[in-house]
Amino acid sequence: MPDYRERLWPTPRIYVATLLLIPASILVLAPVSMPAGIVTGVVLYLALVGSLAMTAPLIEVQGGRLRAGRAEIALTVVGEAVPADEEQARVERGTGLDARAFLVIRGWIKPVVRIPVVDAADPTPYWLVSTRRPKELAAAINRSRRPDVQESGA
Structure with missing residues (x-):
C-alpha cells in the first residue's frame, strides 16, 4: 500500500471550458457542412478529454x-x-x-x-x-x- 497516492486530474471547470470546441468547430465548418462541424467538434472534444485524462500525472x-x-x-x-x-x-x-x-x-x-x-x-x-x-x-x-x-x- 502506498503511503500517499494522488492523480492530478483536471478540475471539472477545465472539462466544461473545453466544451467550447464543439460550437467553435460548428461555426468554422457550418458554411461547408453542418453535420461535419458537429462531428468534428465532438471528436475534438473527446480527443482533448482523453489526452487530459491520459496525461494526468x-x-x-x-x-x-x-x-x-x-x-x-x-x-x-x-x-x-x-x-x-x-x-x-x-x-x-x-x-x-x-x-x-x-x-x-x-x-x-x-x-x-x-x-x-x-x-x-x-x-x-x-x-x-x-x-x-x-x-x-x-x-x-x-x-x-x-x-x-x-x-x-x-
Whole structure:
C-alpha cells in the first residue's frame, strides 16, 4: 500500500471550458457542412478529454521512493518536504522558482510541495510538485525519509 497516492486530474471547470470546441468547430465548418462541424467538434472534444485524462500525472510515495509523473527519486536523497498554500505557492511557482528545479505542476492545482534534493551529485536543487493535499504529501515524504538524512532546522 502506498503511503500517499494522488492523480492530478483536471478540475471539472477545465472539462466544461473545453466544451467550447464543439460550437467553435460548428461555426468554422457550418458554411461547408453542418453535420461535419458537429462531428468534428465532438471528436475534438473527446480527443482533448482523453489526452487530459491520459496525461494526468500520478504522485506517489511508496517503498522509500517518490514518484511524480514519470520521474522517481529515492527518499534517502531528499531533505524535508515543505508544503506551500496560497501566496507561498504562487511565489514558489513564480518569482521564487529556480530554473534548475524539477517541476510536476499543473495550473489548475494551486498548492505545491517543495522537496529539496540533498544529493551533492544531483544538479537539481529541489522538486516542486502540485498537489491538492500539500500537508499530507509533505508528511508522507517526511515520514518515509531515512532518519540519518533528516536535517536539523532546515
